[in-house]
Amino acid sequence: MTRGILDFLRGGAQAPSPRQRRKLFFERAPDHIYAVGDVHGYDDTLGRLEELIVADARGRAGTKWLVMLGDYVDRGPKSSAVLTRLTTQPLVGIRRICLSGNHEAVMLDFLGNPSTNHQWLRLGGQETLASYGLNRLPADREEQKKLLRSLIPVKHVAFLESLPSMLQVPGYCFVHAGLKKGVAPADQTDADLLWLRPLASDNAAAANGLVTVHGHTPVASVEIGAGRINVDTGIYMSGILSAVRLSRREPPDIIQSR
Template sequence: MTIYAVGDIHGYADELDRALGLIEADGGPDARIVFMGDYTDRGPDSRGVLDRLIEGLTARRNWIAIQGNHDRMFLRFLTEGRENDSRIKSGLSWMNKRLGGPSTLGSYGLGGEGAAFLQAANGGVETLASYDVAGSPLDREELVMRAREAVPQAHKQFLAQRPLWHREEGLLFVHAGLRPGVALEDQDEDDLLWIRDGWLDDPRDHGPLVVHGHTALDFPQHYGNRLNTDAGAGYGNPLVPVAIEGRDAFALTPRGRVALNLGSSA
């Protein structure tokens, strides 16, 4: 059985459409696909990405969509007005264009890149001072209210209902990775969404092949114990879907399949 994984999309709806076309050409219209999270931020059309995923899930396509850290940041901004996450050691706000919040809000008609005016306080933690929407400066509370009105309820529900992980026979799909040596049921949510240190350099067998994203590369890469599907779409690279058969993996390109041998990057 072939299972397809689509790494971090980051608001590039056109790249999602292209990746879905590659998957259909390889595995047909009923292909089983796991989307690895980070549907929003940085790219110009987060709204379009969520529309496509919701449409597919509503139509009962053979799709699974797990949660990414950027999806949680967007949801927390909508529900709690929160713009900072303790796992961002730099103190950057979600409203910084490097994280991509303004691009996401822009896809719903609220400002966009360059709309946020930020200030650093509280030991260097960045916070929103004002946000320009159609020439009107809004404070954070006003922006949150406008965002709650602009974002459809179906999008909020989609973000809130994403699972943190998904299991198939011999495979575990999770956005960022695992804390090595910790049972899945005891994993910390923040680690599942954010982990890099202590995970990326751990060579041990985790049991199932762990399929993840979160750490951007220039091409998907197979490490034997884990498979990184994030090909850097959030930084302008093409979105590269991956076909998984057992513990073997293949990148799907316009030229066809490219085997992802252990340690290979192209």
């Protein structure tokens, strides 16, 4: 158990958030990778998408990973259920790897430093608190912390705190938001990986020989370009949750659920 989570349990003032998140580098990619865009509390839709992915993977030989690109909480009605799914329900035959989004980072900051005017509450945090049964935040800070500790499972906090900010395999770099141009993957900051908005010019060519696969910036349909793939189809506006399958010997394919 990390210092941040102990602080959370004991009511300390220190936010349970790491200074710099881990980055994952793999020298070999699996045969198939499914990358899922921003979920934002839509657990039922995520469940249907996972069923479609498992069915698709069942008919394919080789190793399979599912990479979740972050933003599991906020805006939708079932953020708590999404975190429970990701922490307790593994997928048969598929390795699931979850990355952090900016909404997870802001939620962690709120848990360590709660207040009625915290920016997280304006970014969808109210809906997340409601999914834990907290519809009204008391004015007193100590009361806030006491309620949060009683309602939010430590397992959820530990999960949020442990999420890496990047995953790289040969040919692809998976992040929540994007990569800063001209900076090597190992030197990217969490601020950019979790918050950056990509430019149209980033589509032109792969940077460092890597196609960036990301969410964070909602688009009407999955964008597949030479330099990057955007999988965030804005579920809280469109009702559509999207994934892209990246296979060794096939072009990218899109899987979606409502």
